[in-house]
Amino acid sequence: MRTGGDLLKDVKTSYVPELLNNNTFTKIRQKREVTLSQENFTDYEELRNDTELEFYKNFESKSLEWTLSLPLDQEGNDLFELDQSQLAPPSPNKSHALFWNSRLNYDEIRELQASTMRKYMNESADPCEDFYEYACGNWNKYHTIPADRTSYDTFEMLRENLDTVLRNLLSEAMDKEYYFTNGTMKAADKARFFYRSCMNEERLESRGEKPLIKLLDELGGWPIIQPDWDDTNFKLEELMANLKLYNNDILITEWIGPDIINSKNYIIQIDQTTLGLPGRSYFLDPSYSKYLRAYKVFILAVASILGAPLNEAIQDVNDVITFETKLANIMVPSENRRNVTDLYLKTSIGALQKIFPQFDWVHYFSIVLGKEAELEESVACYCMDYLHKLFDILAHTTPRTVSNYLIWRFVRHRTNNLDNRFLMAKQRFYHVLFGREKSPPRWQFCVSQVNSNMGMALGSLFVKKYFDENSKNDTLEMTKQLQEAFRLILKENKWLGDDTKDYARMKIDKMNLKIGYPDFLLDQDELSEKYYDVDAHPDYFFENTLSILRHLTRIEQRKIGTEVNKTTWGTAPAVVNAYYSRNKNQIIFPAGILQPPFYHKHFPKSLNFGGIGVVIGHEITHGFDDKGRLFDHYGNLQQWWKEDSIYNFHQRAKCMIDQYNSYIIPDVDTYMDGFITQGENIADNGGLKQAFRAYETWLKHNPDADETLPGINLTGRQLFFLNFAQVWCGKQRIDTVKSRLKVAVHAPGIFRVIGSLSNSEDFAKIYNCPINSGMNPSEKCSLW
Numbered sequence: 001m002r003t004g005g006d007l008l009k010d011v012k013t014s015y016v017p018e019l020l021n022n023n024t025f026t027k028i029r030q031k032r033e034v035t036l037s038q039e040n041f042t043d044y045e046e047l048r049n050d051t052e053l054e055f056y057k058n059f060e061s062k063s064l065e066w067t068l069s070l071p072l073d074q075e076g077n078d079l080f081e082l083d084q085s086q087l088a089p090p091s092p093n094k095s096h097a098l099f100w101n102s103r104l105n106y107d108e109i110r111e112l113q114a115s116t117m118r119k120y121m122n123e124s125a126d127p128c129e130d131f132y133e134y135a136c137g138n139w140n141k142y143h144t145i146p147a148d149r150t151s152y153d154t155f156e157m158l159r160e161n162l163d164t165v166l167r168n169l170l171s172e173a174m175d176k177e178y179y180f181t182n183g184t185m186k187a188a189d190k191a192r193f194f195y196r197s198c199m200n201e202e203r204l205e206s207r208g209e210k211p212l213i214k215l216l217d218e219l220g221g222w223p224i225i226q227p228d229w230d231d232t233n234f235k236l237e238e239l240m241a242n243l244k245l246y247n248n249d250i251l252i253t254e255w256i257g258p259d260i261i262n263s264k265n266y267i268i269q270i271d272q273t274t275l276g277l278p279g280r281s282y283f284l285d286p287s288y289s290k291y292l293r294a295y296k297v298f299i300l301a302v303a304s305i306l307g308a309p310l311n312e313a314i315q316d317v318n319d320v321i322t323f324e325t326k327l328a329n330i331m332v333p334s335e336n337r338r339n340v341t342d343l344y345l346k347t348s349i350g351a352l353q354k355i356f357p358q359f360d361w362v363h364y365f366s367i368v369l370g371k372e373a374e375l376e377e378s379v380a381c382y383c384m385d386y387l388h389k390l391f392d393i394l395a396h397t398t399p400r401t402v403s404n405y406l407i408w409r410f411v412r413h414r415t416n417n418l419d420n421r422f423l424m425a426k427q428r429f430y431h432v433l434f435g436r437e438k439s440p441p442r443w444q445f446c447v448s449q450v451n452s453n454m455g456m457a458l459g460s461l462f463v464k465k466y467f468d469e470n471s472k473n474d475t476l477e478m479t480k481q482l483q484e485a486f487r488l489i490l491k492e493n494k495w496l497g498d499d500t501k502d503y504a505r506m507k508i509d510k511m512n513l514k515i516g517y518p519d520f521l522l523d524q525d526e527l528s529e530k531y532y533d534v535d536a537h538p539d540y541f542f543e544n545t546l547s548i549l550r551h552l553t554r555i556e557q558r559k560i561g562t563e564v565n566k567t568t569w570g571t572a573p574a575v576v577n578a579y580y581s582r583n584k585n586q587i588i589f590p591a592g593i594l595q596p597p598f599y600h601k602h603f604p605k606s607l608n609f610g611g612i613g614v615v616i617g618h619e620i621t622h623g624f625d626d627k628g629r630l631f632d633h634y635g636n637l638q639q640w641w642k643e644d645s646i647y648n649f650h651q652r653a654k655c656m657i658d659q660y661n662s663y664i665i666p667d668v669d670t671y672m673d674g675f676i677t678q679g680e681n682i683a684d685n686g687g688l689k690q691a692f693r694a695y696e697t698w699l700k701h702n703p704d705a706d707e708t709l710p711g712i713n714l715t716g717r718q719l720f721f722l723n724f725a726q727v728w729c730g731k732q733r734i735d736t737v738k739s740r741l742k743v744a745v746h747a748p749g750i751f752r753v754i755g756s757l758s759n760s761e762d763f764a765k766i767y768n769c770p771i772n773s774g775m776n777p778s779e780k781c782s783l784w
Helices: 004-011 039-051 106-120 131-136 154-171 187-199 201-207 210-218 236-244 286-305 310-330 349-355 361-369 384-395 399-417 420-434 442-453 455-466 469-492 498-510 524-530 541-557 605-622 643-661 678-701 716-726 734-740 749-758 761-766
Strands: 012-014 151-153 252-258 266-272 345-348 378-381 512-516 579-581 586-590 730-732
Touching (some): 012 678, 131 749, 154 442, 154 730, 187 541, 210 399, 210 541, 236 399, 286 310, 310 384, 345 349, 349 378, 399 541, 420 734, 455 524, 469 605, 579 605, 586 605, 605 678, 605 716, 643 678, 678 716, 678 749, 730 734
Parallel strands (some): 266 378, 512 586
Antiparallel strands (some): 012 579, 345 378, 579 586
């Protein structure tokens, strides 16, 4: 889920659709159930019925165990059981599996790519009526959604292949002299220790819930598992701040980021909360009630594992849900938060203390920042109205409920670091919420944990062994060609005023490019220094995670009062994604995305321009979408557009909003939201146009290039559009589609293809589509 705070943190876009958290795992168990009494569930009967959860009480044990009554498939197999084949890495996607470890020559690469593209195509479909069906019509014949996935598409396949490579790097034996360089453990070895601690399931099982209980005691306890919990010593500010030290934002989202008015300086920033479900509609819309009840079950199951008395826990859970529903009700919907200018208010800690004296802001920030907070310290606030309503709710809510909620939101994330009982409870919740039938294999979960938390350390192993510098140079050259294409399109533009055009050219000229990885990854001493305060031990996964979380918080909070270095990287290199930062006017293309079908040095240029070229153009266009256009060439929020140009922009943006509003999402028979997705739709359309223009320019300078693929009777120009479309072949579970409907900023893949191509004059010409055919409407939307 992307919330307001997420959108404003570094104000960074993402090319790949929203990812749903798959970070859980189910281990094989011989004993499935223990017996517990149902008599305590008369007050919670609807919860048990609607989610098929059965609780049984084992009177021979003083401890309370919880298991789930799990559905079986047609052959009687437990849908959530992990089969033996999952204990080993899956067979990578054959069409791209050889990439990272292969030495395939020019002809072999082209034949492999051609065979892949041919098998996914439905050549009986008319490309002028439904190009997605033409490009991806046979994709479903070769792929089903794996039981441990919420969706399956090109990006998932590429991640699988990349994860397999990363797993091998993390599993490599370390030299006996591995531990230290200049007195500090090497960052790469800390990453390997972190991975091993995650994989040490026997140790996790033996420790059980003990590490979490110890931490909860240090935080003042979790009332739901302590009926005699005393609120005498409860201090809201202290608990929120201590949870923030573990990188958790609850009730108020707080971070240190570039001031959007003066992006050279870091500033404290606060925004409205996130929620425990994907969006506020899950709490407010009755049609989402089954997900809310599953959420209740999840809380109750986790609490019971930790020893919560049943009757009291049921009431506590209901109170927590009531409280979170109130939070959802006062949150400003994402569709009302697209204009950052309207949200931004620059204030100070002292001013917040006067406006909201019921909350000790000085004490809160002193704990978070690790030093005495000063009253004059600036704060960028994006949620003033929310804060007024929040403190009113808090004034009418008992400390027990507030504490229960805060600790729950923290505990939920820590279930990832505990034994199988917690992961089983989470998997049951994910099955209801997203339709995912199994958890991913343990090794894949652990690779994800390392890459999410120690991405630079893992990335250093990856780029040293696998990254081809030629691809970096090639992509850099393509980026320059895409920028030049944008300049030409800007020159031809008829709806922008000359002054606005001049500023736009300045912004494109100042755009900072980051491709592959940051240079410091190759410097072992510098990289190790960045992780100097991270503890890593092969037996303590829970504590290792806490150490990393504290490290991440310290790194962020230390930025306060310093100047922003706009040349630094903000993402790990071993990921399949691309980003644009509005605060830095910076584009990042991590090493992990520079693989087929996006890029290969032996591909025809048509495929590279239709793959990574469109991605480059997409990110460039984000500098000029509905939000990006509000920021100048330095990354400052500034009105550099003339009024007539703003009016023309909105008229053209409305055309695109209306266009995407008219698309009905398959399987759920619901219209997609063209307003929420407008920024990504603008970027898709602009990126496609720029990439094709750059490809045309390249063809003029390389008229004799072989732009064909064996066995595919298409020209290079036609292959450009085919590769663009096949990037988006895939499908999602229905529950996943529903979960993204009201929060996703990306359109479903099918409409990223159809929407962009139906607006493309170039596509209609290259495929000779008649006017008013399905893919060539007479009325087209165009911005960049």
